[in-house]
Amino acid sequence: MTTQRNAYRAAILHSIADPKDVGLDNSYQFFDDGIIVVEDGHIVDIGETEEVLARQPKDISITEYEDKLITSGFIDTHIHYPQTGMIASYGEQLLDWLENYTFPEERRFKNPVYAHKVAKLFFDELASNGTTTALVFGTVHKESVDVFFEEAQKRKLRMIAGKVLMDRNAPDYLTDTPESGYEASKELIEKWHNRDRLLYAVTPRFAPTSTPEQLATVGKLLEEYPDVYMHTHLSENKKEIEWVLDLFPERDSYLDVYDHYGLLHKRSVFAHGIHLSDCECKRLADTESAIAFCPTSNLFLGSGLFKLPKLEEHGVRVGMGTDVGAGTSFSILQTMSEAYKIMQLQQEKLHPLKSLFLATLGGARSLHLEDKIGNLEVGKEADFVVLDLHATQLMRFRMHQATTLEEKLFVLMSLGDDRTVCETFIYGEKAYDSRGQIDEKKFAS
Numbered sequence: 001m002t003t004q005r006n007a008y009r010a011a012i013l014h015s016i017a018d019p020k021d022v023g024l025d026n027s028y029q030f031f032d033d034g035i036i037v038v039e040d041g042h043i044v045d046i047g048e049t050e051e052v053l054a055r056q057p058k059d060i061s062i063t064e065y066e067d068k069l070i071t072s073g074f075i076d077t078h079i080h081y082p083q084t085g086m087i088a089s090y091g092e093q094l095l096d097w098l099e100n101y102t103f104p105e106e107r108r109f110k111n112p113v114y115a116h117k118v119a120k121l122f123f124d125e126l127a128s129n130g131t132t133t134a135l136v137f138g139t140v141h142k143e144s145v146d147v148f149f150e151e152a153q154k155r156k157l158r159m160i161a162g163k164v165l166m167d168r169n170a171p172d173y174l175t176d177t178p179e180s181g182y183e184a185s186k187e188l189i190e191k192w193h194n195r196d197r198l199l200y201a202v203t204p205r206f207a208p209t210s211t212p213e214q215l216a217t218v219g220k221l222l223e224e225y226p227d228v229y230m231h232t233h234l235s236e237n238k239k240e241i242e243w244v245l246d247l248f249p250e251r252d253s254y255l256d257v258y259d260h261y262g263l264l265h266k267r268s269v270f271a272h273g274i275h276l277s278d279c280e281c282k283r284l285a286d287t288e289s290a291i292a293f294c295p296t297s298n299l300f301l302g303s304g305l306f307k308l309p310k311l312e313e314h315g316v317r318v319g320m321g322t323d324v325g326a327g328t329s330f331s332i333l334q335t336m337s338e339a340y341k342i343m344q345l346q347q348e349k350l351h352p353l354k355s356l357f358l359a360t361l362g363g364a365r366s367l368h369l370e371d372k373i374g375n376l377e378v379g380k381e382a383d384f385v386v387l388d389l390h391a392t393q394l395m396r397f398r399m400h401q402a403t404t405l406e407e408k409l410f411v412l413m414s415l416g417d418d419r420t421v422c423e424t425f426i427y428g429e430k431a432y433d434s435r436g437q438i439d440e441k442k443f444a445s
């Protein structure tokens with residue numbers, strides 16, 4: 001944690017509201033020559049350089065970035081760390097992809113040494129892509145979550161994760177039971193939830209892999225620990241939906257299965273939600289549940305086109321998710337680029353300022369963490385990134401022809417990726433530097 005005041009000077013852009021509520025022009029703050037001041041892991045000042053320096057101590061240490069842009073860290077509202085090693089697996093849609101690629105890889109996480117190795121690589125990838133908070137699936141193995149949280153704690157990250165619950169329709173080597181899943185989740189909640197910046201999510205994989213008895217234990221855990229998250233998949237693939245309705249014929253819809261067992265509350269996050277009815281959207285909004293929009297995954301698995309306008313009309317909270325390893329990139333910038341194309345296929349536009357909101361403050365709102373993260377307002381945790389909008393020859397050439405902030409932002413979100421991220425700060429400390437200037441021993445173990 002920083003014990004002294006440090007200032008960082010560059011152009012600064014951050015989202016302060018949803019464009020749908022306040023209009024595009026009132027949804028962001030931009031300082032052409034700006035400064036943020038950080039102390040004890042928090043933002044203590046932000047504004048135009050001249051104004052901020054007038055009110056800060058004369059001897060404050062200032063890091064100056066020429067021709068760079070500071071913005072708040074990206075928030076990934078749905079990702080699987082154990083799928084890092086099987087990203088880009090060829091040829092299948094959801095159910096076969098799970099069976100052929102995902103389950104065999106997740107089996108390896110019984111071994112905590114392997115799990116730790118992947119967790120480290122995963123956090124390195126997040127940092128180099130400018131992602132500072134994520135809602136993360138572990139595997140069915142309790143150890144997979146222990147090593148994940150240990151590593152996240154070491155890096156002072158704000159992370160939310162949970163042990164997968166699966167007691168049917170999966171290989172024996174990956175299943176638990178309603179009792180063992182409940183007990184292990186309880187132990188993990190007691191150990192990790194609200195420890196430093198870590199939070200727990202009860203994580204049933206999806207309705208087909210849990211019996212009614214197991215789903216009932218999820219509802220019980222949420223009653224016992226009302227401030228933990230619930231994280232699962234919903235309505236991603238047409239065959240998956242048919243399967244759910246076959247397995248739960250007495251329920252009205254896919255969402256109704258979760259609803260019946262008490263799984264909808266304000267900290268529930270459902271990945272995908274591509275094929276939802278109006279009734280389901282309304283119920284999500286009424287319960288303040290959120291949907292994670294995962295464009296690269298939806299395209300990669302051929303799942304379908306996400307209907308952002310429909311969800312917004314119903315007032316459902318939406319955040320962005322990479323869904324690695326069905327998603328094909330850790331980069332939220334790349335994810336926004338694919339989101340734009342998904343909207344185009346439906347004759348809809350996704351404005352770059354709306355994308356900025358979804359990638360940052362919108363994600364924080366989906367997780368009900370907007371009082372802590374999501375932008376650079378005073379009092380928030382100092383998770384931020386330094387971006388180079390001219391990182392590649394093509395970006396440099398294209399940016400010179402961009403005249404407005406909005407145009408530059410759009411080019412950034414269309415062409416940018418990890419090459420654009422120069423530095424990532426976690427809780428006020430530099431956690432990643434693209435030039436490699438970081439203490440390698442920092443996270444070594």
Ligand code: GUN
Binds near residue numbers: 098102233236297326
């Ligand atoms: N549905 C159930 N499990 C998974 C998973 O691991 N990835 C995706 N994309 N969908 C799922």
Ligand code: ZN
Binds near residue numbers: 079080
């Ligand atoms: Zn997923």
